Amino acid sequence: MNSLLAIEEISKTFKKKTALYPISLQAKEGECIVLTGGNGAGKSTLLHIIAGISVPSTGTVKINSIDFLKDRKKYVSKIGYMPDEFYAQQSLTVKEFLQFYGSFRNVSNERIDEVIELIGLEEKRNEEVKHLSKGMRQRLLFGQAICANPSVLIMDEPTNGLDPYWINQFVDLIKQMKKKGTTVIFSTHMMDVAAEVGDQILFMENGKLVKTLQNDFSDPASFTFELLHLYRKV
Numbered sequence: 001m002n003s004l005l006a007i008e009e010i011s012k013t014f015k016k017k018t019a020l021y022p023i024s025l026q027a028k029e030g031e032c033i034v035l036t037g038g039n040g041a042g043k044s045t046l047l048h049i050i051a052g053i054s055v056p057s058t059g060t061v062k063i064n065s066i067d068f069l070k071d072r073k074k075y076v077s078k079i080g081y082m083p084d085e086f087y088a089q090q091s092l093t094v095k096e097f098l099q100f101y102g103s104f105r106n107v108s109n110e111r112i113d114e115v116i117e118l119i120g121l122e123e124k125r126n127e128e129v130k131h132l133s134k135g136m137r138q139r140l141l142f143g144q145a146i147c148a149n150p151s152v153l154i155m156d157e158p159t160n161g162l163d164p165y166w167i168n169q170f171v172d173l174i175k176q177m178k179k180k181g182t183t184v185i186f187s188t189h190m191m192d193v194a195a196e197v198g199d200q201i202l203f204m205e206n207g208k209l210v211k212t213l214q215n216d217f218s219d220p221a222s223f224t225f226e227l228l229h230l231y232r233k234v
């Protein structure tokens with residue numbers, strides 16, 4: 001199968017600071033890439049470029065051969081993006097918030113209701129976003145990212161603020177989306193989550209990719225241990 005997501009020699013320099021040295025990676029349909037590494041490693045910088053929020057200093061990013069720099073509108077129509085912080089419209093209700101983001105992609109009301117159920121916010125559907133807890137806002141951002149059934153789902157530390165029940169739900173939802181063919185890329189510091197869903201685990205340090213591990217899912221507990229061990233050394 002050809003790669004759905006193809007990143008070639010992407011780098012990013014802010015004035016004199018290189019946040020990301022040239023990096024290449026590929027992911028097939030239904031594959032999940034997990035980015036990890038310490039604070040300031042370059043994970044968000046890479047995710048911003050894949051999400052089309054930031055323009056790379058060098059290199060190309062393609063989804064299904066659509067080049068971000070050549071056809072930005074078509075490229076961004078393929079992605080769902082969950083940011084790491086909530087800057088959004090706090091005075092909308094949960095349902096209005098999803099309708100607002102869904103309206104850019106013709107998402108039906110039925111799908112919005114389905115997503116509200118998936119993220120467990122049925123009883124909060126008419127609550128203003130500013131009254132939600134951090135974990136609930138995180139679930140809403142996740143809902144916003146998946147509501148248009150994107151080909152590529154990009155998430156920056158999606159499990160931040162989630163309680164253990166919702167971390168398990170998140171893992172189950174990602175597994176289901178992978179089965180349906182969604183390509184997933186996200187950053188996390190949670191090695192058990194990485195071991196449960198990540199086909200490739202990428203360790204970054206100081207803007208460089210320093211290690212890639214392939215996951216065969218045969219023994220998630222041992223793999224988590226291996227990842228934690230590497231994490232300490234990186």
Ligand SMILES: Nc1ncnc2c1ncn2[C@@H]1O[C@H](COP(=O)(O)OP(=O)(O)OP(=O)(O)O)[C@@H](O)[C@H]1O
Pocket residue numbers: 014017018019037038039040041042043044045046
């Ligand atoms: N707009 C910017 N201008 C200048 N430097 C930046 C900018 N954005 C990020 N950086 C720098 O790029 C480097 C990588 O930052 P990035 O946010 O990608 O790291 P990260 O791996 O996501 O970290 P964390 O785990 O703390 O979220 C850091 O040194 C950061 O200070």
